[in-house]
Amino acid sequence: MSVTYIDAIHQAQLELLREREDVFLYGQDIGAFGGAFKATKGLQEEFPDRVLDSPISEDAMVGMSIGAAISGMRPIVEMQFADFSSIAFNQIVNNAGTHYYRTGIPIPITVRLPCGGTPGSGPFHSQMVETLYGHYPGVIVVTPATVSDAYHLLKQSVLLDDPVVFCEHKFLYRWLKTAEIDPEPLPLGVARITRPGKHATVVTYSAMVHEAVRAADRLALEGWEIEVVDLRSVKPLDMDTVIASVARTGRLLALGEAFPWGGVTAEVVSQVVAEGFHLLDAAPMRLNAKDTPIPYHPDLWAAHRPTPESIVEKLRELLNL
Amino acid sequence: MSSPTSSALGSESLISGIETGLMRRTLKAMILSRILESKLSSLYKAGKIVGGVYLGTGQEAFSASLGSCLDQSKDIFAPLIRDQAGRTAFGEPVIEATRTYLGSVLGPMRGRDGNIHRGRPDQRRPAMISHLGASVSVVAGMLMARRMKGELGGVVGATCVGDGATSTGAFHEGLNLVAVEKLPMVVLVADNQFAYSTPRERQFACENLLDRARGYGVAGREVDATDLVECLGGVQKAVEAARSGEGPQMVVGKLLRLCGHGEHDDGSYVAAKLKQSPLGRDCLEVGIRQVIELGLTTPEEVAQWKTEAAEEVQESVARAQTDPTPDPYLEDWRAVSEEGMQ
Numbered sequence: 001m002s003v004t005y006i007d008a009i010h011q012a013q014l015e016l017l018r019e020r021e022d023v024f025l026y027g028q029d030i031g032a033f034g035g036a037f038k039a040t041k042g043l044q045e046e047f048p049d050r051v052l053d054s055p056i057s058e059d060a061m062v063g064m065s066i067g068a069a070i071s072g073m074r075p076i077v078e079m080q081f082a083d084f085s086s087i088a089f090n091q092i093v094n095n096a097g098t099h100y101y102r103t104g105i106p107i108p109i110t111v112r113l114p115c116g117g118t119p120g121s122g123p124f125h126s127q128m129v130e131t132l133y134g135h136y137p138g139v140i141v142v143t144p145a146t147v148s149d150a151y152h153l154l155k156q157s158v159l160l161d162d163p164v165v166f167c168e169h170k171f172l173y174r175w176l177k178t179a180e181i182d183p184e185p186l187p188l189g190v191a192r193i194t195r196p197g198k199h200a201t202v203v204t205y206s207a208m209v210h211e212a213v214r215a216a217d218r219l220a221l222e223g224w225e226i227e228v229v230d231l232r233s234v235k236p237l238d239m240d241t242v243i244a245s246v247a248r249t250g251r252l253l254a255l256g257e258a259f260p261w262g263g264v265t266a267e268v269v270s271q272v273v274a275e276g277f278h279l280l281d282a283a284p285m286r287l288n289a290k291d292t293p294i295p296y297h298p299d300l301w302a303a304h305r306p307t308p309e310s311i312v313e314k315l316r317e318l319l320n321l
Numbered sequence: 322m323s324s325p326t327s328s329a330l331g332s333e334s335l336i337s338g339i340e341t342g343l344m345r346r347t348l349k350a351m352i353l354s355r356i357l358e359s360k361l362s363s364l365y366k367a368g369k370i371v372g373g374v375y376l377g378t379g380q381e382a383f384s385a386s387l388g389s390c391l392d393q394s395k396d397i398f399a400p401l402i403r404d405q406a407g408r409t410a411f412g413e414p415v416i417e418a419t420r421t422y423l424g425s426v427l428g429p430m431r432g433r434d435g436n437i438h439r440g441r442p443d444q445r446r447p448a449m450i451s452h453l454g455a456s457v458s459v460v461a462g463m464l465m466a467r468r469m470k471g472e473l474g475g476v477v478g479a480t481c482v483g484d485g486a487t488s489t490g491a492f493h494e495g496l497n498l499v500a501v502e503k504l505p506m507v508v509l510v511a512d513n514q515f516a517y518s519t520p521r522e523r524q525f526a527c528e529n530l531l532d533r534a535r536g537y538g539v540a541g542r543e544v545d546a547t548d549l550v551e552c553l554g555g556v557q558k559a560v561e562a563a564r565s566g567e568g569p570q571m572v573v574g575k576l577l578r579l580c581g582h583g584e585h586d587d588g589s590y591v592a593a594k595l596k597q598s599p600l601g602r603d604c605l606e607v608g609i610r611q612v613i614e615l616g617l618t619t620p621e622e623v624a625q626w627k628t629e630a631a632e633e634v635q636e637s638v639a640r641a642q643t644d645p646t647p648d649p650y651l652e653d654w655r656a657v658s659e660e661g662m663q
Contacts, residue, residue: 021470024469049469050469054498055494055497055498055501057458057494057495057497057498058494059455059458059490059491059494059495060457060458060461060491060494060495060497060498061458061498062458063455063456063457063458063459063461063462063491063494063495064458064459064461064462064465064498065462066458066459066462067447067458067459067460067461067462067463067464067465067466068462068463068465068466068469069462069466070442070443070447070459070462070463070466071462071463071466071467071470072466072470073466073469073470075462087490090452090455090491091455091458091491094450094451094452094455095450095452095455095459097656098434098450098656099442099448100655100656100657100658101433101655101656102430102433102434102438102448103429103430103440103441103442103448104431105442105443106657106658106659137656137663138656138657140657140659140662160659160662161658161659162657162658162659162662188662189661189662235663236661236662236663
């Protein structure tokens with residue numbers, strides 16, 4: 001018996017619905033159909049009044065959840081694809097994100113964003129949007145890379161009193177499995193050393209954690225020990241763990257699947273340089289997706305995002321090989 | 322001059338189906354709102370208020386009708402930028418307006434946001450954002466939360482927009498959602514001829530915004546919003562219909578904005594002909610005349626209300642001006658409530 005990443009998300013929602021009467025789910029096709037990715041399969045049957053199909057209205061979906069949160073509920077909104085959250089951007093950043101600062105009343109909503117690329121999904125069903133939401137005050141941005149984190153971070157997100165953008169990676173939905181959910185969760189806001197090392201640090205998150213580990217495995221054959229740090233959430237950003245890792249290795253590669261201009265990797269490099277310049281033995285590096293829309297063809301798609309090969313190449317550069 | 326027809330009901334007697342007490346309360350709120358806004362304008366022009374001042378001159382009858390038809394003990398009211406009268410009629414204390422405009426830390430926004438953005442969401446008065454139409458879905462969510470908790474019975478949610486806001490995606494998505502969920506919600510559309518400076522013919526192509534209600538599956542009514550009695554009658558029917566389970570209601574009020582978009586704008590683009598047309602009537606003058614003619618007040622009492630309103634406004638301004646203002650060094654600069662999450 002094994003649990004997939006999407007199973008974990010399903011299980012977390014099921015338990016939240018069972019444990020708390022203030023939790024409800026809202027999204028397109030999430031009712032009897034069970035959601036585009038089946039993250040809510042069967043849930044409406046058990047909770048007909050708390051698993052609700054929405055019209056194709058991303059702005060109103062989040063606006064409605066904000067109103068419900070003001071009135072004591074803890075909504076989970078499922079965007080069918082993260083890309084479509086652009087329509088809800090205003091409600092997320094300008095309404096939910098400003099609400100606590102403006103009024104003193106927090107908005108406990110969780111917006112689930114199926115993000116990241118899969119082969120053939122093309123420009124509008126593949127985007128990474130954590131940078132957009134991380135930029136705005138008042139929004140917590142969570143980016144689980146493992147099955148257990150998908151489960152625990154979702155449960156923790158829903159219990160937070162503030163708005164959370166929950167970036168779940170579609171590429172991990174079905175192939176990423178674990179025997180059982182880790183019973184000991186890390187708190188939200190703490191990064192994890194996924195793989196310890198001493199020659200260079202790769203700071204990354206979401207699906208890129210697995211690509212980084214593959215790259216590290218390859219370099220290990222040559223005797224290089226690469227440390228991989230999984231941020232787990234990009235806001236808050238656990239710079240203590242990152243700086244401590246850079247202090248051990250002296251070299252930093254910030255890796256992400258998002259577009260290259262600005263973003264999480266730029267933020268990590270900037271903070272490491274500002275706070276830990278003296279720890280660096282080489283100029284820190286970044287590796288991101290290419291600065292084009294995300295291509296449709298699987299061959300183009302695979303080359304658009306960082307791969308174990310391109311990560312190895314970048315690490316060789318970083319290690320002065 | 323007519324007088325109450327069923328004196329047996331005393332102060333609760335009806336004229337045109339409207340409680341006489343309701344009519345007096347609404348007019349009183351309109352007077353207080355006009356005097357408050359006039360003071361806010363003076364303070365802005367004297368440089369005492371920073372940012373913007375947005376008035377509802379000419380829209381008081383429409384807005385106050387909604388505020389006074391709602392039940393302050395349980396209903397939800399999300400006003401927009403020209404709804405001082407509705408806010409006052411719904412019970413918002415004048416001091417909340419003056420404190421917000423003057424940046425007092427004792428006001429609901431504590432200097433962190435200003436002017437018409439203020440609200441007390443925990444008292445069923447959501448704090449609007451500047452993006453038009455965004456409140457429609459928020460009120461829908463407040464109603465849906467009550468439905469899920471089994472507490473919806475008899476509650477009405479309401480919000481206001483102008484003709485310009487009906488062009489936004491947020492308005493369309495929100496109202497469609499409200500209709501799909503058959504929520505007890507009232508949406509007032511103040512068709513005030515201009516969205517900032519853009520005339521309505523550059524804003525939408527349908528003949529009448531009321532036509533849109535049918536498209537959404539929402540009941541629609543239209544009122545001459547310069548006419549207090551007509552406003553109260555139409556809005557009251559809409560609120561009652563929503564409360565009695567007839568689903569969402571739209572009321573379109575025909576009027577002319579009798580001020581600029583904000584006090585920085587002289588509204589010089591409004592043609593004299595339009596100002597002199599029936600749409601350009603001042604609803605406050607009309608309302609005072611109507612309520613006097615109905616025998617529900619006297620010129621002396623109206624004068625007394627004006628004096629009391631001016632005193633309350635003066636006192637609220639003076640209090641807000643002596644309140645502490647925010648201190649950047651003491652500000653906690655936190656945008657999330659949870660520790661360690663920023």
